[in-house]
Amino acid sequence: MYDPRLASLANVLVNYSTRLQRGEKVGILGPLAAEPLMVEIYRYVLRAGALPELVFQSERAAEIQLREGSDEQLQFVSPLYFDLLKQYDCTISVMGSENTKAMTTVDPARAAMRSKANKPINDMNMRRLGDPDDPYRWVGTLFPTQGYAQDAHMSLDEFANFVFRACLPAVEDLPEDARAFVDSAADPADPVTYWRAFTRWQGLVAGYLNGKQTLHVVGPNIDLRMSVAGRTWWSADGHVNFPDGEVFTGPVEDSVEGWVSFTYPAVYGGREVRGVRLRFEGGVAVEASAASSEAFLLEMLDMDAGARRLGEFAIGTNPSIDRFTGNTLFDEKIKGTCHMALGKSIAGTGGVNDSGIHWDMVCDLREDSRIYADGELFYENGEFAVQFADRAQDAPDDGGPFSMEAMFRRREASHA
Incomplete structure (x- = not known):
């Protein structure tokens, strides 16, 4: 039907x-x-x-x-x-x-x-x-x-x-801090109204993170430090993945230190690997284990020299995605999670890691978990500790220089 x-x-x-x-x-x-x-x-x-x-x-x-x-x-x-x-x-x-x-x-x-x-x-x-x-x-x-x-x-x-x-969300589905960014003249039932408000709000999140030097992610499932110095954070607002909702960057390749135990199964090429745990030294996953399909995990990590390094670190921000589905398109956007990808860096972030894989793995941050940016508490228990609603009047319609919307508008203008 x-x-x-x-x-x-x-x-x-x-x-x-x-x-x-x-x-x-x-x-x-x-x-x-x-x-x-x-x-x-x-x-x-x-x-x-x-x-x-x-x-x-x-x-x-x-x-x-x-x-x-x-x-x-x-x-x-x-x-x-x-x-x-x-x-x-x-x-x-x-x-x-x-x-x-x-x-x-x-x-x-x-x-x-x-x-x-x-x-x-x-x-x-x-x-x-x-x-x-x-x-x-x-x-x-x-x-x-x-x-x-x-x-x-x-x-x-x-x-x-x-x-x-x-x-296709409505404006009432926006994160609470983002509702101040809605155009009052727009149709609240139109999903584009949602995505345009989301773009304006999340562009400020990415803007805050750009220029930061270090991240420390800590909680019951993670204790990870990395440098993001000189790297670009992007706001993913519905122009490359759909649905969307994340801010992402590429960590400095040799900087990642610590461990992470992924709370959700890691899925790649239809294969599900449960209980993935990684320990990093000098940016390399020197230890890797899994509760299931460990042989597949290790085979992928040994594919090439870049497969054991992180090509991406990101924070999921879509409140309409509230559960694990086994599909990365949705799971990496779950509000209250972070994800990181082993393998190839994403173009435009400044990352230079090269690999035949880009494998996103998701970790829940909604309980007793925090992210510090340059030592400042930025994110706690699945919510941004830094608020942006009071800047709604000044937020650019295209989300600012670090949004996908702005990037595509710039390209259109240069080829008009």
């Missing part, structure tokens, strides 16, 4: 997240299970006057390749696919797995080989997104399926409601 919320989501993706312009070439990528959302996106891309192309990907074929392909075949990346991505002005990627556990029994070494083979594509995507002279945009989202619902321990209807609330 058709869900009218698909049209609302497609509209926001096309007219807010990617801000498509007439004549732009747009790739809409995803599996066959995601066709209902992909077709709605196609419709709204046409209405924007852009040039859409649907590219369907087979989950079953990907599984067969991993199980039966030779080393040469696992390392092969289609030049046609690579060239397509180079030609697009924008890529909208839709996840829609019907069986998220299909790869669970694949040999970890083969999975690592395939991940490494895809590195040039991921590198190109990151490079284009981080290039201020390239107007390229990329956004990833998700179509609710039975597979994702099962991972989240919900019925399909419950999971769909969860997804659409996270993507």
